[in-house]
Amino acid sequence: MNKQLRVVIIGGGIGGAASAIALQNEGIPAEIYEQAKAIKEVGAAIVLRPATMRLFKKWGIYDEIVHKSVHSEFMEIRTEKGDIVQKERWPLITENPDENWAELIHRADLLDTLLAQIPSDSIHLNHKCESIIEHENDVEVRFLNGTSVYADLVIAADGIHSVARKMFSDDEPVFAREHTYRAIVNREEVLDLISDDTAITLYQGDKTHVLLLPVRPGAAQFSVDVIVPSEDSSWRLKVEKEEILEYLKDFSPKIQELINNIESTIDARAIHDRKPIECWTSNYITLLGDAAHATQPNQGLGGNMAIEDADALVEALREATTIPEALKKYEAHRKPITSKIQNLSRQDQVLDFSLKS
Numbered sequence: 001m002n003k004q005l006r007v008v009i010i011g012g013g014i015g016g017a018a019s020a021i022a023l024q025n026e027g028i029p030a031e032i033y034e035q036a037k038a039i040k041e042v043g044a045a046i047v048l049r050p051a052t053m054r055l056f057k058k059w060g061i062y063d064e065i066v067h068k069s070v071h072s073e074f075m076e077i078r079t080e081k082g083d084i085v086q087k088e089r090w091p092l093i094t095e096n097p098d099e100n101w102a103e104l105i106h107r108a109d110l111l112d113t114l115l116a117q118i119p120s121d122s123i124h125l126n127h128k129c130e131s132i133i134e135h136e137n138d139v140e141v142r143f144l145n146g147t148s149v150y151a152d153l154v155i156a157a158d159g160i161h162s163v164a165r166k167m168f169s170d171d172e173p174v175f176a177r178e179h180t181y182r183a184i185v186n187r188e189e190v191l192d193l194i195s196d197d198t199a200i201t202l203y204q205g206d207k208t209h210v211l212l213l214p215v216r217p218g219a220a221q222f223s224v225d226v227i228v229p230s231e232d233s234s235w236r237l238k239v240e241k242e243e244i245l246e247y248l249k250d251f252s253p254k255i256q257e258l259i260n261n262i263e264s265t266i267d268a269r270a271i272h273d274r275k276p277i278e279c280w281t282s283n284y285i286t287l288l289g290d291a292a293h294a295t296q297p298n299q300g301l302g303g304n305m306a307i308e309d310a311d312a313l314v315e316a317l318r319e320a321t322t323i324p325e326a327l328k329k330y331e332a333h334r335k336p337i338t339s340k341i342q343n344l345s346r347q348d349q350v351l352d353f354s355l356k357s
């Protein structure tokens, strides 16, 4: 295929940045258009699985990611009071028996590393896409700031509220009746609450759960994620520590103390996902990442799927002779696995990193 393609990526999140890198490695430059004035990630951990790490090797960023993350081999599950229920290896999600591990990284460190691979003049901030018009041979992307661009291929990696998704489906995000409250604390704050500073530790209550995930070299910090049931589906949430402590009344006093001592901002969000859709590509437009298949976070795979999408899309572009053919190949390859994960993540399990059906 002609490498002088004009490729536009909408969204500078994990999926958009991974797509730009995968294309760049194939000799195809791309322009990213991001709605935000600056790209910032919330303070929280993200779990990277071995298949994703293999792609990072292919893209030449494996060492940098490993340097910034914590290699984790175990997951420890405790009662809300802190008694250890079980400690087990990370479940396999591939056929390879050596892949029962994960790398845990701060989301900002991951995104910064990905974006640093892309020429800064290819990242256009303050460009909120408002419409996409597919013409016979190319695509026009219009932005809220009054500008527009033309492309041979548009990759819409614009997240769960994707504008482009409206071209393929009229579905809306579905509320999972849960909130997560997340903050980063220093390792000293959690040492009394864990037995292994490379494992992820889950304090499992009846409907409320607390997850402790090590991030940053030497597990210097921990991401504290509190998951609670809620009927409030608002997108913009604000939470006070007192409210979180109400949910944690039956938890170990040490967990309550941990939350009480948090001084940083607490990121609060209502968990939503999307149902699998019939089709997410047209001739010259494709969805990618959460825009195509937002899932609930209990398997920790949403970001991993976006990164794998990027690789699969570029592989399809390499193999096909036309863009429409490549997009069909990409969709046919990715949809069965992403739909399976979307459906599994809806099962009522807080922490199920396996793909058992």
Ligand SMILES: Cc1cc2nc3c(=O)[nH]c(=O)nc-3n(C[C@H](O)[C@H](O)[C@H](O)COP(=O)(O)OP(=O)(O)OC[C@H]3O[C@@H](n4cnc5c(N)ncnc54)[C@H](O)[C@@H]3O)c2cc1C
Binding pocket: 010, 011, 012, 013, 014, 015, 016, 033, 034, 035, 036, 045, 046, 047, 048, 127, 128, 129, 130, 157, 158, 159, 160, 161, 162, 163, 180, 269, 288, 289, 290, 291, 295, 297, 299, 300, 301, 302, 303, 304, 305, 306
């Ligand atoms: C609590 C929680 C924990 C999670 N934990 C994990 C984990 O451990 N492991 C994992 O793999 N995944 C995890 N995920 C999922 C992961 O965060 C998402 O799947 C991932 O961020 C999807 O990347 P994306 O690039 O598709 O979308 P996003 O990260 O949402 O990025 C979309 C980007 O597009 C921009 N944008 C949106 N609309 C427009 C527009 N109209 N025009 C221009 N730009 C636009 C946004 O500003 C944003 O920068 C978690 C999610 C949550 C909520």
